[in-house]
Each structure stands twice: as C-alpha cells, then as structure tokens.
Amino acid sequence: xxxxxxxxxxxxxxxxxxxxxxxxxxxxxxxxxxxxxxxxxxxxxxxxxxxxxxxxxxxxxxxxxxxxxxxxxxxxxxxxxxxxxxxxxxxxxxxxxxxxxxxxxxxx
Amino acid sequence: xxxxxxxxxxxxxxxxxxxxxxxxxxxxxxxxxxxxxxxxxxxxxxxxxxxxxxxxxxxxxxxxxxxxxxxxxxxxxxxxxxxxxxxxxxxxxxxxxxxxxxxxxxxxxxxxxxxx
Numbered sequence: 001x002x003x004x005x006x007x008x009x010x011x012x013x014x015x016x017x018x019x020x021x022x023x024x025x026x027x028x029x030x031x032x033x034x035x036x037x038x039x040x041x042x043x044x045x046x047x048x049x050x051x052x053x054x055x056x057x058x059x060x061x062x063x064x065x066x067x068x069x070x071x072x073x074x075x076x077x078x079x080x081x082x083x084x085x086x087x088x089x090x091x092x093x094x095x096x097x098x099x100x101x102x103x104x105x106x107x108x
Numbered sequence: 109x110x111x112x113x114x115x116x117x118x119x120x121x122x123x124x125x126x127x128x129x130x131x132x133x134x135x136x137x138x139x140x141x142x143x144x145x146x147x148x149x150x151x152x153x154x155x156x157x158x159x160x161x162x163x164x165x166x167x168x169x170x171x172x173x174x175x176x177x178x179x180x181x182x183x184x185x186x187x188x189x190x191x192x193x194x195x196x197x198x199x200x201x202x203x204x205x206x207x208x209x210x211x212x213x214x215x216x217x218x219x220x221x222x223x224x
C-alpha cells in the first residue's frame with residue numbers, strides 16, 4: 001500500500017464545474033503539499049499546509065490531521081486547469097513522498 | 109530572482125555512457141533534492157543534499173548513481189553506464205532548509221534523459 005493515496009486517478013469536467021481531488025496518507029508528516037504538473041512536465045508548488053485551509057485564487061486546499069486526509073478544490077474550473085495534480089507529504093527530513101497524481105481534463 | 113535551473117533540459121545517451129545532470133538551486137537555498145519520474149509513473153525521491161553533505165540517499169540505486177553538491181557550483185547527479193531503464197525525467201528541487209519547520213520546495217524544469 002502506498003504511503004500517499006490519491007483519488008480519483010483520472011477526472012474529466014466541463015468548464016465551470018467544481019472539482020475535488022482527495023489525498024490520504026498513512027505516515028507521520030510535517031506538511032502536505034499540492035503540486036501541479038503541466039503537460040510540458042514542469043512542476044509548480046500550489047500549497048504547503050500543516051493544518052486548516054488555504055486559498056489562492058480559485059484553488060482551495062484543506063487538511064484534516066486527525067483523519068490524515070486532504071482535499072484540493074478548484075472552483076469555476078477552466079480548460080487551463082487541465083494538468084496532473086500531485087499530493088505529496090514531507091516527513092521530518094523534508095523529503096517529499098508523492099502520490100501517483102490525478103490527471104484532470106477540463107473541457108470547454 | 110532566478111528559479112531553480114537544470115541543464116541540460118534533454119539528454120540522449122547510448123547504453124554504457126555516462127550522464128551528468130546539473131542543478132543550480134534558487135538564490136539563497138542551500139538544500140537540494142533530486143527526484144525521478146519514470147515514464148507513466150509517479151515521482152520518487154532519490155537523494156537530499158546540503159552543501160558538501162549528503163543528508164539522505166535512501167532513494168538512490170546502490171550502483172551506478174551518485175550525487176554531489178560542492179561548496180561552489182551546481183549539484184550534480186551522475187549516472188554511470190546508463191541502461192534503458194534509466195530513461196526518465198529527473199527533477200531537482202531546492203529549499204532554504206530553515207530550521208524549525210517544513211520548508212517549501214521549488215522545482216526545476218527537469219532533465220529528460222533518453223537512453224538509446
């Protein structure tokens with residue numbers, strides 16, 4: 001069993017829909033990260049959070065430490081949001097342990 | 109303020125050759141991480157370095173792979189006698205490594221290694 005599990009693996013949506021991607025982890029963590037990888041391959045850090053909730057534009061990330069679960073929400077989705085979204089956790093050494101990613105396609 | 113730089117962006121090698129991948133961290137960052145993404149697979153940790161020190165190499169294959177981060181210059185990931193299975197995207201990330209909390213990592217654009 002992977003230490004970081006994401007669901008769904010693939011997700012398609014129509015432009016404007018509200019999107020949720022889930023992440024569960026089984027190890028002790030110092031932080032949880034949400035990353036975005038575009039088709040060209042580059043990786044961008046979206047959020048790093050240890051508790052509660054963070055918001056940036058149309059993106060919202062939440063974490064429940066007790067349940068070892070995090071969600072990434074995208075409001076009013078747009079085709080340019082199409083990418084792979086990766087959940088990762090850091091343990092006390094700061095190295096990242098990655099989930100397998102969620103491939104999102106948003107159609108106009 | 110330049111981000112994390114990696115070069116080359118694409119590297120083609122024949123089986124048995126050596127591959128050298130370079131990573132220059134963000135200005136002010138002294139911690140470097142190397143990750144590998146095999147085709148159609150997720151990212152995996154390889155090695156974590158500070159200047160002149162390897163902190164954690166638990167994700168590095170035992171043979172043919174080595175990494176360094178010298179006092180001056182970029183971090184280097186070296187793969188000797190490459191095989192087809194080494195074909196992957198290799199990403200470098202850097203962080204400030206500040207004590208007292210988790211540190212955000214910033215990723216380079218990656219080096220795509222193809223072994224013929």
